[in-house]
Amino acid sequence: MRADRVTPGSQTSLREANRARIVSAVQQRGSLTQIELAGVTGLSPATISNIVKELTVAGVLHTAQSTRNGRRALQVTLARNLGLVAGIRFGMRSLSVALADASMRILAEQRMPLAPDHRADAGLQRTAMLVREMMEAVDADPSELLAVGVGVPAPVDIRTGQVVTVGMMRGWDGVHVDEILGAELDVPVTADNDSTLAAIAEARFGAGAGHDSVAYVRVSHGVGGGLVLGGRAVHGRSGVAGEIGHVSVDEHGPVCRCGNRGCLEMLVGASSLLSMLPPEAGHLTLADLVTRAREGDAGCRRVVFDAGRHLGVALANLCNLVDPDVVVIGGKLAEAGELLLEPLRTSLGQRVVATSRGPVEVVPSTLGADAGVRGALAAALDQARMFGSLGVTS
Amino acid sequence: MSGPVLSLRGVSKRFGGVRALVDVDADVHEHEVLAVVGDNGAGKSTLAGVLAGAHRPDAGQVLLDGRPVLLDSPAVARSLGIAAVFQELALVDDLDVVENVFLGHETVRGPLLDEVAMEREAWRLLDQLAASVPEVREPVRTLSGGQRQVVAVARALLGSPRVVVLDEPTASLGVRQTAEVLNLIVRLRERGHAVVLVSHQAGDLQAVADRILVLRLGRVHDVFDGDASYEDLLAAMTGAVRPGAPHRRGQR
Ligand SMILES: Nc1ncnc2c1ncn2[C@@H]1O[C@H](COP(=O)(O)OP(=O)(O)O)[C@@H](O)[C@H]1O
Ligand SMILES: [Mg+2]
Numbered sequence: 001m002r003a004d005r006v007t008p009g010s011q012t013s014l015r016e017a018n019r020a021r022i023v024s025a026v027q028q029r030g031s032l033t034q035i036e037l038a039g040v041t042g043l044s045p046a047t048i049s050n051i052v053k054e055l056t057v058a059g060v061l062h063t064a065q066s067t068r069n070g071r072r073a074l075q076v077t078l079a080r081n082l083g084l085v086a087g088i089r090f091g092m093r094s095l096s097v098a099l100a101d102a103s104m105r106i107l108a109e110q111r112m113p114l115a116p117d118h119r120a121d122a123g124l125q126r127t128a129m130l131v132r133e134m135m136e137a138v139d140a141d142p143s144e145l146l147a148v149g150v151g152v153p154a155p156v157d158i159r160t161g162q163v164v165t166v167g168m169m170r171g172w173d174g175v176h177v178d179e180i181l182g183a184e185l186d187v188p189v190t191a192d193n194d195s196t197l198a199a200i201a202e203a204r205f206g207a208g209a210g211h212d213s214v215a216y217v218r219v220s221h222g223v224g225g226g227l228v229l230g231g232r233a234v235h236g237r238s239g240v241a242g243e244i245g246h247v248s249v250d251e252h253g254p255v256c257r258c259g260n261r262g263c264l265e266m267l268v269g270a271s272s273l274l275s276m277l278p279p280e281a282g283h284l285t286l287a288d289l290v291t292r293a294r295e296g297d298a299g300c301r302r303v304v305f306d307a308g309r310h311l312g313v314a315l316a317n318l319c320n321l322v323d324p325d326v327v328v329i330g331g332k333l334a335e336a337g338e339l340l341l342e343p344l345r346t347s348l349g350q351r352v353v354a355t356s357r358g359p360v361e362v363v364p365s366t367l368g369a370d371a372g373v374r375g376a377l378a379a380a381l382d383q384a385r386m387f388g389s390l391g392v393t394s
Numbered sequence: 395m396s397g398p399v400l401s402l403r404g405v406s407k408r409f410g411g412v413r414a415l416v417d418v419d420a421d422v423h424e425h426e427v428l429a430v431v432g433d434n435g436a437g438k439s440t441l442a443g444v445l446a447g448a449h450r451p452d453a454g455q456v457l458l459d460g461r462p463v464l465l466d467s468p469a470v471a472r473s474l475g476i477a478a479v480f481q482e483l484a485l486v487d488d489l490d491v492v493e494n495v496f497l498g499h500e501t502v503r504g505p506l507l508d509e510v511a512m513e514r515e516a517w518r519l520l521d522q523l524a525a526s527v528p529e530v531r532e533p534v535r536t537l538s539g540g541q542r543q544v545v546a547v548a549r550a551l552l553g554s555p556r557v558v559v560l561d562e563p564t565a566s567l568g569v570r571q572t573a574e575v576l577n578l579i580v581r582l583r584e585r586g587h588a589v590v591l592v593s594h595q596a597g598d599l600q601a602v603a604d605r606i607l608v609l610r611l612g613r614v615h616d617v618f619d620g621d622a623s624y625e626d627l628l629a630a631m632t633g634a635v636r637p638g639a640p641h642r643r644g645q646r
């Protein structure tokens with residue numbers, strides 16, 4: 001992990017900055033030992049020990065003895081009673097909401113299926129109600145909510161919280177997500193693309209932990225992606241960075257909802273995969289396809305296999321451009337496991353520049369369906385820290 | 395895929411001068427959620443009632459596994475593996491939650507299920523619904539609308555019926571419990587049950603439906619794929635014709 005940059009200044013402002021760095025490091029990683037904190041911040045163990053003590057007394061941090069590799073270590077987290085954050089993830093066909101305390105301990109979780117053409121107005125309003133009901137269910141006062149992070153399955157300009165698509169996602173195009181939800185819940189809201197949030201979560205807590213550069217792809221009803229490079233999420237000019245679902249794989253292919261032709265999503269998105277199955281199978285969902293493939297159904301296996309190869313082609317282009325440390329595959333289709341990953345690795349391997357370092361690692365998501373909502377919680381906590389709700393000014 | 399579990403063929407039902415159902419055909423398959431949507435008074439509850447033995451059709455047939463059956467009462471339907479939660483929940487206010495869950499299911503209950511086992515089973519069913527019912531030995535009169543709904547759904551699930559008919563199961567629920575009912579419907583479908591879900595909330599139906607049957611003035615106006623758009627459903631419900639309305643799928 002890289003050391004966060006040292007800001008020069010006077011003694012007091014230096015101490016203030018060190019405090020902020022420590023809180024920020026703990027907040028972003030959830031839980032760290034003092035020794036790891038020293039490694040991450042570049043501060044001396046003595047400084048760490050002093051500031052951690054001071055912030056524990058101030059009620060910002062919480063410490064607990066633990067054992068790591070047979071050695072005793074002091075584990076540092078944010079104090080639980082700092083307040084709560086909510087993480088929300090809208091998928092193409094589902095909604096996930098989680099409540100967590102400042103130490104990222106999950107207090108409540110709720111998922112629900114959504115209509116194929118769900119819309120922002122009704123969806124955000126209902127989600128605000130759900131957050132309030134969940135707060136009530138854990139006996140939390142509304143005033144304890146510090147911030148909300150929300151992911152949506154479309155590119156978002158994170159500075160304005162606006163979905164930037166035009167004519168691509170009816171019901172969400174152009175919507176100011178953070179404004180609407182902020183007005184409903186009366187707390188700071190930060191909105192981002194759901195796959196970018198999932199990439200952040202995988203990089204911080206999941207399959208990409210310990211790596212600087214993580215490429216994440218979600219293969220589900222739609223196909224999304226997120227990039228964390230050098231430890232930072234990449235958003236690009238308008239929020240479109242990482243949208244691998246709309247990389248052109250077949251320029252003579254069918255026209256996509258984005259207006260392009262032969263996008264990856266048109267080849268491996270749920271509706272394309274399901275339309276390849278014989279109609280006698282009846283109406284199947286993506287979950288049915290994955291279950292049947294795992295159970296050995298030849299047709300379903302073939303569909304998953306081909307999807308893996310197409311993904312490999314698109315990912316090879318991505319890898320040749322940004323050369324990530326690891327590629328993490330998530331989303332419903334990834335639950336097919338090696339049935340998807342093996343053809344993906346083969347097709348990827350045939351198309352990337354061969355190097356002495358060998359092929360890039362391609363691994364399944366460890367956070368699974370929770371990646372997006374975990375990323376949304378992390379974003380909410382980032383937001384709470386920026387608003388000074390975590391006991392330090394940053 | 396195998397044939398339908400439960401079908402209606404040419405079913406009509408009158409209440410005095412009101413034609414509640416007119417020549418209705420419908421099929422419900424295993425591993426399928428058939429959603430039924432329509433305006434107030436369209437005949438949805440009557441359709442649910444016919445499927446679950448609460449109403450005898452004036453004309454037409456009910457087929458179970460392709461064979462005509464006479465569903466004389468909800469109890470007969472129940473014994474054939476068809477369970478329902480009706481809009482008026484038919485809970486007995488003075489009985490407690492466990493007694494309500496097992497009410498009228500002495501056959502399911504059998505001699506071996508004692509009070510403790512019944513209470514345990516009631517909790518298992520309620521937990522499946524992530525129900526916030528605080529106490530199963532309190533009379534249901536003390537419960538909220540949402541909690542009563544959950545008790546009624548739990549009762550329908552007792553004994554794992556093949557067909558579960560749910561009439562407006564989320565009508566009085568908050569968002570959390572609505573979410574749990576929808577999740578439960580998805581799980582029932584995954585376990586191979588046939589589910590008939592009646593609602594006027596098109597959004598909730600679209601979230602879980604394999605097919606959507608639109609009733610209008612007692613007639614089957616259309617049967618859509620589960621991914622039909624809200625606008626198409628609304629147009630079909632109200633009888634408005636949408637120009638160039640896309641894919642319509644008939645019965646399988
Ligand atoms: N038991 C009954 N007696 C008289 N009329 C009834 C009865 N049940 C339903 N109806 C009438 O039949 C029509 C369809 O009702 P219903 O099936 O309850 O519609 P929905 O559930 O779609 O609102 C309505 O006009 C209603 O008034
Ligand atoms: Mg009704």
Ligand SMILES: [Zn+2]
Nearest residue numbers: 246256258263
């Ligand atoms: Zn596209």
